[in-house]
Amino acid sequence: MLKNKIAFITGAGRGIGKAIAFTLASAGADIAGVDVNLEELKTVMEELSKTTGRKAIAIHADVGDYGSVETAVEETVKTLGRIDILVNNAGITRDNLLLRMNNEEWDKVIRINLTGTFNCTKAIIRGMVKNRSGRIISIASIVAEMGNAGQANYAASKAGIIGFTKSIAREYANRGITANAIAPGFIETEMTRALSGEVRKNLIDQIPMSRLGTPEDVANVVKFLASDDASYITGQVMHVNGGMYM
Numbered sequence: 001m002l003k004n005k006i007a008f009i010t011g012a013g014r015g016i017g018k019a020i021a022f023t024l025a026s027a028g029a030d031i032a033g034v035d036v037n038l039e040e041l042k043t044v045m046e047e048l049s050k051t052t053g054r055k056a057i058a059i060h061a062d063v064g065d066y067g068s069v070e071t072a073v074e075e076t077v078k079t080l081g082r083i084d085i086l087v088n089n090a091g092i093t094r095d096n097l098l099l100r101m102n103n104e105e106w107d108k109v110i111r112i113n114l115t116g117t118f119n120c121t122k123a124i125i126r127g128m129v130k131n132r133s134g135r136i137i138s139i140a141s142i143v144a145e146m147g148n149a150g151q152a153n154y155a156a157s158k159a160g161i162i163g164f165t166k167s168i169a170r171e172y173a174n175r176g177i178t179a180n181a182i183a184p185g186f187i188e189t190e191m192t193r194a195l196s197g198e199v200r201k202n203l204i205d206q207i208p209m210s211r212l213g214t215p216e217d218v219a220n221v222v223k224f225l226a227s228d229d230a231s232y233i234t235g236q237v238m239h240v241n242g243g244m245y246m
Contacts, residue, residue, distance in 0.1 A: 015215055
C-alpha cells in the first residue's frame, strides 16, 4: 500500500508511535522515527529495519521547539529524499484537577501535544505543497470529544489538534494534501498497564467491545489514511475506541 513512501513519525520510540512505524514499514514505507529518547528510538529503528527490510533512521528532536523540528526535517530529506507522510503522534500527559493544575503542567502539555503538531506540520507541509502530494495524520484522543476529569490540559490540546487538522485540510486540499485526525480510546500501553486492576475494570466496563484497544488498532487506521485508498478523505476524525464514544 505504501511502497517507497517516506513517513516522518513523532514519538516513534514506544507505544502507539512504535506500532505505527512498524505497520507503515510493513506496508512498504521507509521511516524517519523522531523522539526525545534517542537511545530507545535507535533500538526500535534497528529492529524495524531488520524485521521489515525498509530504511529506518532515528532522529532526536523536541517537537515543541521549531528549530529542532526543522533540523529533523532537513536530516530526513537529506537522507531519504522527501517526506510523503507526517504522523503527529508525540504526546504527554500531566494529569491534575483544574484547581490543582499549575501553569507548568498546562504549558508542557500544550507545548508538546498542540504546538508540536503545529511545528511539525509547518516544517513539512512546504515540501508537500511543492510535490503536490502528502498525507498528514495527527493523533488526537477520545477525551477531545467527551472530556475527562483531571485532564483539562490534555483534552484541550487534543481538541486543538482536531480544529487544527480541519483548518489545514481546507487550506491544502487543492494541493493534493489530505489532513485527518485519529481519536483513540483507551489503548493498551505502558500508561494503561500501570493502572490498578479496579481502574482497568472500570474502564473496560465503559467500552461496549469489552477490551482496551491495541496500538495496532490505531496503526492500521494510520496505514489506511496514508494510502491512496483514502485519497478522497480529508478533514475527518476517525474514532478508534471500541464504541466507548459514538
